[in-house]
Amino acid sequence: MGVISSLGDSPALLHSALCQGRTALHPVQEPGFDDLTCRQAGHISAFHPEVYLPEKNLRPLDRTGQLVVCAAKLALVNSGWTADKLGAHDVGLVLGTMFGSVHTISKFDRHALIQGPSYASPMDFANTVINAAAGQTAIWHKLRGINSTIACGSTSGLVALGYATDLIRYGHQIAVLAGGADEFCFESFCGFERAGLLYGNGEGRPVPFDHRRTGFALGEAAGLLMLEDWEAAVSRGANILAEIRGYGSTYNPVSDQSGNESDAIVRAIQAATEDAALSLVEIDCISASANGSVNLDRDEAFAVKTLWNGYSSLVPITAIKSMVGETLGASGVLQAIDLVETMRTGQLPGIAGLDEFEPTLPSLDICRHERSIRVRSGLVNSIGFDGHACALLISKPQDPN
Amino acid sequence: MTSTTAVVVTGIGLVTPIGTGRQRFWDALMAGHSGFGPVKSFDTGGFGVHLGAEIADFNPRDYVFALDPETIGRSSHLAIAAARLALQDGLLELDKTDRRRAGVCVGTTSGEPHFIERFDDHYVSGELERVGKEFITRYPCHVVPGHVAKELGLAGEAMMIPTACAAGNYAIAHASDLLRARKTDFMLAGGADSFSRITYTGFARLGAIAPEVCQPFDRNRKGMVPGEGAAMLLLELKERAIARGARIYCEIGGYGLSCDAHHMTAAHPQGEGAARAMNIALTKSGVAPSQVDYISAHGTGTPTNDRLETIAVKKTFGQLAYEIPISSIKSMLGHTMGAASAIEAAACALAITEGRIPPTMNWVSKDPECDLDYVPNVSRARDVRVAMNNAYAFGGNNSSLILTASSA
Amino acid sequence: MMDTQSIKTIIKQSISRVTGIPAETISDSASYEGDLGLDSLSILEIAVDVENHFKFQASDDELTSIRTVEETVDLVRRRLCAEVA
Numbered sequence: 015m016g017v018i019s020s021l022g023d024s025p026a027l028l029h030s031a032l033c034q035g036r037t038a039l040h041p042v043q044e045p046g047f048d049d050l051t052c053r054q055a056g057h058i059s060a061f062h063p064e065v066y067l068p069e070k071n072l073r074p075l076d077r078t079g080q081l082v083v084c085a086a087k088l089a090l091v092n093s094g095w096t097a098d099k100l101g102a103h104d105v106g107l108v109l110g111t112m113f114g115s116v117h118t119i120s121k122f123d124r125h126a127l128i129q130g131p132s133y134a135s136p137m138d139f140a141n142t143v144i145n146a147a148a149g150q151t152a153i154w155h156k157l158r159g160i161n162s163t164i165a166c167g168s169t170s171g172l173v174a175l176g177y178a179t180d181l182i183r184y185g186h187q188i189a190v191l192a193g194g195a196d197e198f199c200f201e202s203f204c205g206f207e208r209a210g211l212l213y214g215n216g217e218g219r220p221v222p223f224d225h226r227r228t229g230f231a232l233g234e235a236a237g238l239l240m241l242e243d244w245e246a247a248v249s250r251g252a253n254i255l256a257e258i259r260g261y262g263s264t265y266n267p268v269s270d271q272s273g274n275e276s277d278a279i280v281r282a283i284q285a286a287t288e289d290a291a292l293s294l295v296e297i298d299c300i301s302a303s304a305n306g307s308v309n310l311d312r313d314e315a316f317a318v319k320t321l322w323n324g325y326s327s328l329v330p331i332t333a334i335k336s337m338v339g340e341t342l343g344a345s346g347v348l349q350a351i352d353l354v355e356t357m358r359t360g361q362l363p364g365i366a367g368l369d370e371f372e373p374t375l376p377s378l379d380i381c382r383h384e385r386s387i388r389v390r391s392g393l394v395n396s397i398g399f400d401g402h403a404c405a406l407l408i409s410k411p412q413d414p415n
Numbered sequence: 416m417t418s419t420t421a422v423v424v425t426g427i428g429l430v431t432p433i434g435t436g437r438q439r440f441w442d443a444l445m446a447g448h449s450g451f452g453p454v455k456s457f458d459t460g461g462f463g464v465h466l467g468a469e470i471a472d473f474n475p476r477d478y479v480f481a482l483d484p485e486t487i488g489r490s491s492h493l494a495i496a497a498a499r500l501a502l503q504d505g506l507l508e509l510d511k512t513d514r515r516r517a518g519v520c521v522g523t524t525s526g527e528p529h530f531i532e533r534f535d536d537h538y539v540s541g542e543l544e545r546v547g548k549e550f551i552t553r554y555p556c557h558v559v560p561g562h563v564a565k566e567l568g569l570a571g572e573a574m575m576i577p578t579a580c581a582a583g584n585y586a587i588a589h590a591s592d593l594l595r596a597r598k599t600d601f602m603l604a605g606g607a608d609s610f611s612r613i614t615y616t617g618f619a620r621l622g623a624i625a626p627e628v629c630q631p632f633d634r635n636r637k638g639m640v641p642g643e644g645a646a647m648l649l650l651e652l653k654e655r656a657i658a659r660g661a662r663i664y665c666e667i668g669g670y671g672l673s674c675d676a677h678h679m680t681a682a683h684p685q686g687e688g689a690a691r692a693m694n695i696a697l698t699k700s701g702v703a704p705s706q707v708d709y710i711s712a713h714g715t716g717t718p719t720n721d722r723l724e725t726i727a728v729k730k731t732f733g734q735l736a737y738e739i740p741i742s743s744i745k746s747m748l749g750h751t752m753g754a755a756s757a758i759e760a761a762a763c764a765l766a767i768t769e770g771r772i773p774p775t776m777n778w779v780s781k782d783p784e785c786d787l788d789y790v791p792n793v794s795r796a797r798d799v800r801v802a803m804n805n806a807y808a809f810g811g812n813n814s815s816l817i818l819t820a821s822s823a
Numbered sequence: 824m825m826d827t828q829s830i831k832t833i834i835k836q837s838i839s840r841v842t843g844i845p846a847e848t849i850s851d852s853a854s855y856e857g858d859l860g861l862d863s864l865s866i867l868e869i870a871v872d873v874e875n876h877f878k879f880q881a882s883d884d885e886l887t888s889i890r891t892v893e894e895t896v897d898l899v900r901r902r903l904c905a906e907v908a
Contacts, residue, residue: 049543049544071842071843071844071860072843073840073841073842073843073865074679074841074862074864074865104673104691106674107674112555112557113555114577116531116554116555119531119613120531120534120535120538122613122616122617123531123532123535123612123613123616124535124538124539126613126616126620127535127536127539128539129875130461131461131462131616131619131620132461132462132463132620132871132874132880133871133874133875134616134617134619134620134871135620135868135871135872136617136620136621136680136864136867136868136871137841137864137865137867137868139616139617139620139621140679140680140809140864141679142613142617143524143577143579143808143809143810144523144524144526144556144577144579145577145578145579145808145809145810145812146679146809146810148810149674149679149809149810149811149812150679150810152674152675152676152810152811153676153677153678153679153811155676156676157674157676158673158674158675158676158688158691159673159674160672160673160674161578161672161673161674161810161811161812162576162578162585162672162812163576163577163578164574164575164576165526165555165556165557165575165576165577166557166573166574166575167555167557167561170557173574177589180592180596184592184595184596186672201531201534202551204543204546204550205534205546205550205551205554206551208546208547208548208550208551209548209549209550209551209552210548211551263572263574264515264570264571264572265518265561265564265569265570265571265572265573266570267514267564267565267567267568267569267570268565268568269561269565278570281515281570285598289598398557400552400558400561401561401564401565401573402557402561402573620871621867622883622886622887678862678863678864679864680863680864681862681863681864
């Protein structure tokens with residue numbers, strides 16, 4: 015696993031920060047943001063790509079490309095895929111992203127508008143395609159297998175993990191680097207603010223399930239998991255961290271942001287359990303998609319209650335976006351990474367800043383503070399504000415004996 | 416040879432610069448019609464080139480009913496139109512199906528570029544306050560399959576695969592996997608892109624746009640012509656198609672996807688990745704190279720692509736390459752970006768059912784480095800049992816899709 | 824017309840922006856591909872940046888034919904003379 019986030023650049027650091035309840039939110043001080051009312055975000059202030067790739071010229075990459083190339087480096091090192099091994103196999107790459115880089119697209123367009131089309135930047139143009147980061151990462155790390163990009167809004171990363179899992183199951187690839195990324199930039203920040211989806215300012219609270227929540231805080235990250243065929247991983251002596259058991263991906267065709275996504279979420283979770291051949295009682299915790307959105311958090315809470323209603327014990331729920339913010343294409347992947355760390359460490363992060371759980375929501379086992387937990391299987395939810403829902407089930411690796 | 420768990424094409428929907436609807440499109444393709452003309456969507460005064468392949472006379476109100484066309488972008492209009500046409504062509508009434516098991520998968524290069532272009536216009540004029548709340552609900556590319564799903568009431572997966580100029584093949588490949596795994600019953604899969612100032616500017620700056628004509632594989636070819644369009648294939652398992660008495664155009668065989676991992680905008684000089692994709696597609700389909708009756712080329716018309724693509728085909732097929740007709744319909748349609756390989760897949764499906772191969776138009780003189788049979792200028796009768804659809808994209812993405820005749 | 828040294832400085836600044844290599848370490852005879860390890864896209868980026876700075880428009884053939892710093896200087900000089908003439 016490899017991750018570049020505002021709470022750390024390793025799964026262990028990220029998980030530790032989440033367990034401590036640390037927030038990634040800090041003031042947005044970059045020039046050009048002054049007219050926007052939302053003043054805090056979870057952007058990565060100190061991202062230095064040359065730290066991860068010291069020997070190479072990183073200028074042809076834009077920020078999204080740099081985040082992904084660096085996260086890929088970390089994941090490849092962490093999983094033991096050396097340059098020699100990569101040379102001998104065609105490893106794939108599947109990247110989920112909401113925007114690719116809308117900043118690069120806008121910059122390219124504006125430069126051409128101001129200077130004239132004959133002075134448009136060729137290098138920027140190459141990065142305007144939404145699959146640019148995946149292409150750049152393949153070049154940098156010699157990933158010659160299936161290279162795909164998935165765009166399903168904020169569910170992109172989790173859907174990418176499901177898509178990559180299927181590539182392996184159906185025999186198309188033995189190994190695939192899969193995950194998601196979205197950078198923090200003015201263009202998307204402005205767009206979300208105009209849409210009234212950000213938590214705002216002053217009295218605003220980007221806290222999942224909170225009684226006074228007003229919207230989400232925008233973050234940024236890149237996260238990648240090295241997924242491999244089980245037998246191939248065992249035979250190369252890989253350290254197996256977890257198993258992806260199954261996933262479900264659905265859409266709500268009547269989505270209108272009024273708070274009617276529950277059915278799509280229920281169906282996604284049901285599809286995941288069917289795909290995984292796991293029953294609800296076997297799920298030991300849920301990493302919720304909840305990010306402080308008034309309607310989506312409610313829809314998710316009701317969906318979980320609908321499914322688990324009648325079971326004697328409720329399943330513990332955490333929501334890491336309370337700390338790391340809404341990282342869009344990377345969000346589901348950060349949740350998955352944290353779930354794997356939870357399985358390893360036996361600690362589930364709490365939902366930082368949750369003062370009062372909204373009284374009109376159904377009662378759930380909400381994890382407010384870090385707690386010890388034994389997780390054999392966990393559920394990751396990823397829900398978009400405009401209709402997409404995805405659920406992924408991960409289990410601790412089973413001892414074949 | 417073909418089993419009932421094969422994935423089949425039962426409906427085709429097309430919106431293209433040479434015609435909308437399967438029959439109009441095919442007739443125009445066979446007659447060698449050109450979709451090129453001076454760009455009308457924006458002022459190309461500051462450019463050294465002015466040729467485009469835009470769709471004239473498209474009225475979204477003919478196809479968009481549930482959603483308000485004013486509230487969604489042109490790529491969504493085109494995708495919805497192609498989807499409706501595919502459903503009508505396939506005689507599928509969604510009301511009689513389980514909509515939770517009907518999904519959509521779209522490929523694109525730009526998504527909905529007009530909205531970021533308007534954002535930038537405001538940005539450059541210092542009028543960012545004019546950016547409204549609808550930017551975030553109309554611009555990000557995932558809204559295109561979302562709008563198709565909303566318009567038609569589809570509740571299965573709604574996915575966007577933005578792998579640029581190879582995206583249509585990726586979408587069809589993914590849809591076929593979902594169907595084989597029985598995760599869904601029906602899929603609308605294809606691609607959509609609307610004419611984009613950003614795309615045009617970029618290709619013009621790379622010197623890739625032809626000044627007067629698109630002539631793939633010709634000795635004097637000077638480049639590609641950016642265009643727009645959409646295609647959707649209605650896909651389902653053969654057993655279901657037979658059970659509901661649907662007309663079967665062809666089967667989707669296997670596919671091969673690979674990455675050059677070499678350069679962002681130029682293909683591998685020895686065609687290595689493209690040849691790998693072709694070989695994987697053949698292997699997965701259980702088809703021998705000698706069984707391929709037609710190759711639909713990526714054939715953009717740029718000096719480099721056509722030369723490298725020819726190398727890749729020879730690398731894959733050896734001497735057999737000289738016996739397989741290979742044509743580029745971009746010679747008529749221009750490069751419709753994310754829609755291209757979906758439109759080309761539709762053309763392959765029709766080649767199989769109609770027993771005719773589309774020509775490469777505007778071919779005048781032979782390039783010694785492009786010496787294969789490009790079906791110059793005139794369509795040709797041929798029994799096509801196996802077609803291969805190739806498409807390549809920025810980022811070194813290579814794709815090959817095999818379509819085969821379906822025996823009952 | 825601008826002197827050759829100033830033209831070189833501007834070109835090297837452009838190269839530096841694209842490569843991250845400090846301008847003062849780039850030799851006059853450096854070749855883009857061989858010495859600086861640049862691909863065709865980066866070379867075109869430098870060429871367009873230089874065009875933009877000097878406000879001329881080279882033909883596509885001219886842009887794709889420059890291979891070294893010196894050749895770029897020659898192109899700029901030719902173009903600046905042409906604009907003035």
